[in-house]
Amino acid sequence: xxxxxxxxxxxxxxxxxxxxxxxxxxxxxxxxxxxxxxxxxxxxxxxxxxxxxxxxxxxxxxxxxxxxxxxxxxxxxxxxxxxxxxxxxxxxxxxxxxxxxxxxxxxxxxxxxxxxxxxxxxxxxxxxxxxxxxxxxxxxxxxxxxxxxxxxxxxxxxxxxxxxxxxxxxxxxxxxxxxxxxxxxxxxxxxxxxxxxxxxxxxxxxxxxxxxxxxxxxxxxxxxxxxxxxxxxxxxxxxxxxxxxxxxxxxxxxxxxxxxxxxxxxxxxxxxxxxxxxxxxxxx
Amino acid sequence: xxxxxxxxxxxxxxxxxxxxxxxxxxxxxxxxxxxxxxxxxxxxxxxxxxxxxxxxxxxxxxxxxxxxxxxxxxxxxxxxxxxxxxxxxxxxxxxxxxxxxxxxxxxxxxxxxxxxxxxxxxxxxxxxxxxxxxxxxxxxxxxxxxxxxxxxxxxxxxxxxxxxxxxxxxxxxxxxxxxxxxxxxxxxxxxxxxxxxxxxxxxxxxxxxxxxxxxxxxxxxxxxxxxxxxxxxxxxxxxxxxxxxxxxxxxxxxxxxxxxxxxxxxxxxxxxxxxxx
Numbered sequence: 001x002x003x004x005x006x007x008x009x010x011x012x013x014x015x016x017x018x019x020x021x022x023x024x025x026x027x028x029x030x031x032x033x034x035x036x037x038x039x040x041x042x043x044x045x046x047x048x049x050x051x052x053x054x055x056x057x058x059x060x061x062x063x064x065x066x067x068x069x070x071x072x073x074x075x076x077x078x079x080x081x082x083x084x085x086x087x088x089x090x091x092x093x094x095x096x097x098x099x100x101x102x103x104x105x106x107x108x109x110x111x112x113x114x115x116x117x118x119x120x121x122x123x124x125x126x127x128x129x130x131x132x133x134x135x136x137x138x139x140x141x142x143x144x145x146x147x148x149x150x151x152x153x154x155x156x157x158x159x160x161x162x163x164x165x166x167x168x169x170x171x172x173x174x175x176x177x178x179x180x181x182x183x184x185x186x187x188x189x190x191x192x193x194x195x196x197x198x199x200x201x202x203x204x205x206x207x208x209x210x211x212x213x214x215x216x217x218x219x220x221x222x223x224x225x226x227x228x229x230x231x232x233x234x235x236x237x238x239x240x241x242x243x244x245x246x247x248x249x250x251x252x253x254x255x256x257x258x259x260x261x262x263x264x265x266x267x268x269x270x271x272x273x274x275x276x277x278x279x280x281x282x283x284x
Numbered sequence: 285x286x287x288x289x290x291x292x293x294x295x296x297x298x299x300x301x302x303x304x305x306x307x308x309x310x311x312x313x314x315x316x317x318x319x320x321x322x323x324x325x326x327x328x329x330x331x332x333x334x335x336x337x338x339x340x341x342x343x344x345x346x347x348x349x350x351x352x353x354x355x356x357x358x359x360x361x362x363x364x365x366x367x368x369x370x371x372x373x374x375x376x377x378x379x380x381x382x383x384x385x386x387x388x389x390x391x392x393x394x395x396x397x398x399x400x401x402x403x404x405x406x407x408x409x410x411x412x413x414x415x416x417x418x419x420x421x422x423x424x425x426x427x428x429x430x431x432x433x434x435x436x437x438x439x440x441x442x443x444x445x446x447x448x449x450x451x452x453x454x455x456x457x458x459x460x461x462x463x464x465x466x467x468x469x470x471x472x473x474x475x476x477x478x479x480x481x482x483x484x485x486x487x488x489x490x491x492x493x494x495x496x497x498x499x500x501x502x503x504x505x506x507x508x509x510x511x512x513x514x515x516x517x518x519x520x521x522x523x524x525x526x527x528x529x530x531x532x533x534x535x536x537x538x539x540x541x542x543x544x545x546x547x548x549x550x551x552x553x554x555x556x557x558x559x560x561x
Contacts, residue, residue, distance in 0.1 A: 028480070180374060182342060182384075186340060186360050186365060187389055188360070193388075243350070279419055
């Protein structure tokens, strides 16, 4: 009888603990959501205040279309004209090809850097030198070398984003436990197995982190690279809006760039969380 | 009991890491019959782990002959699998994926891998955790998974490099008992290195005492005790005391340069004869 009572009490206690945990989780989630929304609201309020001051000042009143209300009003117009969709499509194409080339070159380069001391020593100076060249300073050379502006922009994106992928891959490889190779060889792993079953999964977290950094760099380079030469893309849309003095359209496209960049970065963060095997990933 | 193990024949084995390094060990001669459990005991630095790595085919640069099942060992093989001091599980895989990874390397079909993995996980009592990530397991559970990962290859020899040294006393005792009973059930050879005298008595059919620098096999003792073996049994205690005495004499002999072979000549001959059969 007493045992039964004890069990009931224990069960009740466990239920209470679970309820408290659930309540704490809900509280944390609510707080996170609140802070997220509050941050955006503060940004919007500052923007609104800036727009208001610009509008009130006779010297700057013709820039009033930079304000949030005018910008939000421009969105449906730009959407109906397909300006946003076309710009996203063109920029997305360039970004994915440029980033794809960077990933396809960066991962093997990173693996070579990680496994071969000779390659590491040989490539250290040239890579550090190339890495420090501002990606946009390649533009005049790229325009001469490549047949189309599109190709030149893709080259700029690739050259800008290859380094974060390569160096993150190499850094990941340096952290791999050598005992995993010993165990795998002991279990009969061939070189192909070592690459696909051990090395790549072991460094996937670092590769994804590198891709996230590369995406950030490529996204920053993309817009100024599209200011010249091409007649499509997010950068072109901004330049075009500036030329036609459509400041509301200009700000709307800047906002689109911010929103898409935010979505892409968050997707990378989610992929890192989903595919990374390190414990404590939530804290990163 | 079906014997799956093989004959081990090591003669005049010596090793040094680089030409400039001193010898790690020299004149190592070991013969063991199929299914026999050998435990090599010795102090840290006497070369016992290096010897085990050479037997596993993970290390070269040795002289002498090393034959397992009458074949020279030149590279790692799934026929002689090693279990290390730390489990070294692959943290991006679940328990069952870790256990089946060797079969995957060997190109087994998925269905067969699944069946064999389930059987082996059952053998080490880890069914409940089959789908868990290995990072969620305790040290003892991880070492059980490492054991399953080795056993799933159906090895003829299981090489153990102080695999229980980092575990708590209760887990260590349970694993010592399980590994010996599993090896006897499967009829495979065990070759284990340890510096734990108790472990040697509990797990060995024969214990080889290694000492000196460069290391040498100083003594070869039969541990002819019935199973299951319990630490508290008087026969186990007596054998432990005997082995401890031999070990201390071996270490002192190695330090002074004397041989203890004459003192324990009878036991040495008995063990060698049993090993060569």
